[in-house]
Amino acid sequence: MSSENGSFTADLDRGWIEVVIEIPKGSRNKYEIDHETGEVWLDRHLFTATSYPADYGFVPDTLAEDGDPLDVLVLLDASTLPGCHVRARPLAVFWMEDEAGPDAKVLAVPFGDPRWEHLQDLSDVPPHLLSEISHFFEVYKALEPHKRTDVGRWGSNEEAWEAVRDSKAREAAHRVGSGE
Template sequence: MKKTILENRMKHIFCTVETPKKSNAKYNYEPESGGFVLAKYLPLGSVFPYDFGFIPGTVGEDGAPLDVIIISEQGTFPGCILKCKVIGAIKAVQQSKDGVQVENDRFLVVPEASSIFGNIHRVAQLSDTVLDELQHFFINYNKQEGKDFQPLKILSAKDACKTIEKAKSNCQPIKKIEVFIPLYDKEGNRFSDHLYQSVSKQLIKNFGGITAYIRSPAVGIWENSDGMQIKDDHVIYEIMVSEIDHSYWKQFKKKLELQFAQKELIIRQSEIGLI
């Protein structure tokens, strides 16, 4: 049952377009500049057959986000983000000029908004012409750069989703979430340990692991309207993630405020770097 839920969730992902369909220019997203940089022009008469981009929050064997081909009747623009359905992938290896060979798959997706391709759920539903066109395009595209691109086989939607999930786990967490929960209620009574155990279990289930500062609680000091200083002991739960689902955290915060009878709890986020 859990496996089925995971597969269904993974079949729909967000993709970022770098180079639009029918473009003669190749664009690359540059995180440092925060924009899309013109990388090169293709030879005259050569254009991208479909929108080409990447899957955010993934790291492939070459150290870059996974490449994605967005099969649709319309082209978009650099930076466009599309919710897409995974239908398969072209498994391939790429050899550079210096002979280094890495896995460099091309994942095949269809935008949810597509009216012509919306009924396609697996790569087998695509015509052989589309697959041949895509494979020949990337073979020739890499050949122009002195690289050897070798398609190996076509992956099913299920296998493509597994590969994407693995690439997501390879992506280093870059954001830290901290959840502050008080130890005592308004009357000074300590909350039940069962409540904290419940919070820990839910966060571990959803994110795979946490750091909980329970035995050495943080002490918060604040001043009320009468000018009196009040101390608050808090348990802090720390989670590292690559992407923040704001809707999830808003709902989680409301749930905790009800459980611990608090007018407002603090959940904060911050950027971090790993060594």
């Protein structure tokens, strides 16, 4: 099943989703892309001495439970730039919550890249890398007033795809409900 609706692009049969990168791996800057104009804005510099453990972005035309597009971390050999589009293959999902509510983070790798083909599901991801990512989300807002995070658990590849499908359905229902 191939899907292209609005700017949401994915090939669910082949197993990839489109991800727009907002924050490159290693950055302490929290960038946000304005979904209306496409402009990249510096939202804030992280208050903690931590940096993003992977390129971080979102799936266009999705709506996660926190009211934003679905978040994705893409494991890459070299970081990209804010605004870069990546075809990514979901591996797992990290379930957490912040001050805005439930906040799923899909973990993915570049689609078709042979360097990452050995990773197919959560069980294939090195446990230490999962711990690094979990730790980042546990502490990255720790020094910010009125912000909080509650880390949850890692979920399987199947759960990651379910998060993608649910966020796309939520966005479609939102469009219908708002008359777009």
